[in-house]
Amino acid sequence: MNYQIGSDYHDGSVYHMAERHSTLRARRRAQTQRTIQAHAIRLFGERGYDGTTMNDVAEAAGVSPMTVYRHFPTKEDLVLTDRYGELIAEAIAASPAGRPLVRRIGDALVEAAAAVTGDDAAADRQALLVRLQLMISTPALRARHLDNQYALQQAIIDALQGDAADPDAAFQAQAAASACLAALHTAMVRWAEDDGRSDLPHLIGRALAAVFGDDAIGPER
Structure with a gap:
């Protein structure tokens, strides 16, 4: 014993x-x-x-x-690899399942942007800015960025669905993720062109509101 x-x-x-x-x-x-x-x-x-x-x-x-x-x-991976997708997926997975898809995705996009551009993340903010400016100006990076966007879209869909495998729900999640990421891209390009002087989370909120209306994002945006 x-x-x-x-x-x-x-x-x-x-x-x-x-x-x-x-x-x-x-x-x-x-x-x-x-x-x-x-x-x-x-x-x-x-x-x-x-x-x-x-x-x-x-x-x-x-x-x-x-x-x-x-x-x-x-070499492209040195620019494109980041934690942004992981932060977004974690925020979505932690959000209430009953909320509209666009609200869940949009709030997660804003929350993740705030985490990497806040006052206590100056190094992350500067690195993100340089990376975005490189992606805009470098053809090889723009091409690979499309692959990254697809991978991010799939990560969002997986976070929304959890263990569910309903084809109709997957289609809705794919449509919502695609539209939200288009708004995200527009905001991030504007932020990079502005040399990071504007507030990225606010720009993302504005882009989402332009596409989905003010009700699509939280009242604090």
Whole structure:
């Protein structure tokens, strides 16, 4: 009996230790990815997108080119990879299921924009601004941006549906997500062209209201 208890305890300790190591590795990986991308965005801003190589980014970040490619398989990924889609999906999943689709999506778009452009996120705000300006001015990035928009649309649909697989509900979610993302794109382009001087969450709210009316967004917008 004592042996079994000890065995259970040992197995539990090993499990928790492995879990801690896994969490630590994930944090280190995320930190390395953030460091690489931060240097890449800085170099793109200083030298231009075409004037910066992956080796330049590796040297600036103090890592090997192989490490850069491990985190960012293509040069475009250095610009396009972000947490915005994750923030949006989390906000949608946490919103009341009974609310209109456009309200759920629209409020999530505004909430995520506020999280990455607020007063306590100056570095994230500047990085987002440079990334958007690069996407607008670089043909290769504009083409890849369409792929990212599709992936974001699918993430929104998945967050709205949860485990449901109703084809009609999926169609409605797809239509709502597509329309909201078009409004989001318009607002983000305006914000980038304005060099970030305007308030991005407010611009997104205005764009959503222009498409869906004032009732489509929260009264605080």
